Amino acid sequence: MLGYFGPAGTFTHQALRTITDDEAVAFSSVREALDAVRRGQVRGAVVPIENSVEGGVSATLDELIAGEPLAIRAEIVIPVEFGLYAREGTRLEDVRQVLTHGHAAAQCRQWLAERVPLAQVTEAGSTAGAAAEVARPESRYDAAVCARVAGETYGLTELAYAIEDNPGAVTRFVEVGKAGPVADRTGADKTTLVAYMREDHSGALLEILEQFAVRGVNLTRIESRPTKTTLGSYCFSIDVEGHLHDKRVGEALEGLHRVCPRVHFLGSYARADQSRPKIADGFTDDSYDAAAAWVESLGSPYLG
Numbered sequence: 339m340l341g342y343f344g345p346a347g348t349f350t351h352q353a354l355r356t357i358t359d360d361e362a363v364a365f366s367s368v369r370e371a372l373d374a375v376r377r378g379q380v381r382g383a384v385v386p387i388e389n390s391v392e393g394g395v396s397a398t399l400d401e402l403i404a405g406e407p408l409a410i411r412a413e414i415v416i417p418v419e420f421g422l423y424a425r426e427g428t429r430l431e432d433v434r435q436v437l438t439h440g441h442a443a444a445q446c447r448q449w450l451a452e453r454v455p456l457a458q459v460t461e462a463g464s465t466a467g468a469a470a471e472v473a474r475p476e477s478r479y480d481a482a483v484c485a486r487v488a489g490e491t492y493g494l495t496e497l498a499y500a501i502e503d504n505p506g507a508v509t510r511f512v513e514v515g516k517a518g519p520v521a522d523r524t525g526a527d528k529t530t531l532v533a534y535m536r537e538d539h540s541g542a543l544l545e546i547l548e549q550f551a552v553r554g555v556n557l558t559r560i561e562s563r564p565t566k567t568t569l570g571s572y573c574f575s576i577d578v579e580g581h582l583h584d585k586r587v588g589e590a591l592e593g594l595h596r597v598c599p600r601v602h603f604l605g606s607y608a609r610a611d612q613s614r615p616k617i618a619d620g621f622t623d624d625s626y627d628a629a630a631a632w633v634e635s636l637g638s639p640y641l642g
Contacts, residue, residue, distance in 0.1 A: 341380035347466035347488035353414040353511040354384045368397040382515040407517040410605035421499040423489035424481040437468040438483035449501040527581035532602040549593035554621030579615035582606040585626040
């Protein structure tokens with residue numbers, strides 16, 4: 339059984355349903371969902387990790403490296419569309435109190451400011467939770483910004499739809515399980531890791547980035563996260579194109595292991611978009627094999 343960051347009707351729930359129709363367990367926070375995986379309560383959990391507008395989801399990035407090691411097994415990318423939903427009889431011009439998740443509020447800020455300028459926006463734990471609260475007859479909130487499925491689930495009336503400021507926005511979710519064998523390569527893969535600086539000095543980040551650059555490994559995401567030890571101490575959460583068993587990626591991780599005091603490998607998995615990286619000449623597995631064979635030949639006796 340899988341778990342997910344709930345409740346039902348959230349975008350995370352929608353992402354979960356793209357990979358399974360089986361019964362699943364909703365958890366009220368990312369931490370609870372991932373801790374349930376660590377305890378063996380569920381075999382895996384679906385949680386949000388990145389949004390094309392807001393960037394990385396801090397709760398997920400931090401919880402992935404806290405406690406017993408976990409691994410990303412798959413990613414799911416879904417479009418994000420929001421609507422404004424209210425109890426029956428509520429008019430758009432009557433809306434004064436709006437409830438929604440912080441990311442949804444950020445993605446609909448301009449529309450809300452223009453169309454309901456007198457409304458105060460309050461953050462909730464989830465968009466579906468906001469819909470559930472607004473559905474209560476005694477709720478002090480007039481409307482919720484949420485997905486259509488949440489509005490329909492809780493019997494709300496749609497006042498407006500597609501209210502996001504950036505049409506085409508997507509959110510990326512990951513299925514996380516206990517650390518185990520790495521999935522086979524597909525040729526269209528992504529690898530996620532966290533690298534720690536040995537010390538804060540000029541060029542410290544460059545030392546990390548060079549491990550990828552000199553091996554032709556493209557980064558698709560990099561974000562700094564506080565290590566929660568001292569002020570100014572950061573680690574870097576990184577996604578790269580390629581698989582652990584791609585020689586350019588494997589050597590890059592070896593390089594990180596040399597220059598970083600800690601490296602968390604969080605998994606290699608198939609890309610949701612099935613996009614294959616463009617590998618420059620000199621960085622394919624065949625190129626690495628040929629180079630290794632040449633170096634080995636240098637130690638052979640000279641035959642004249």
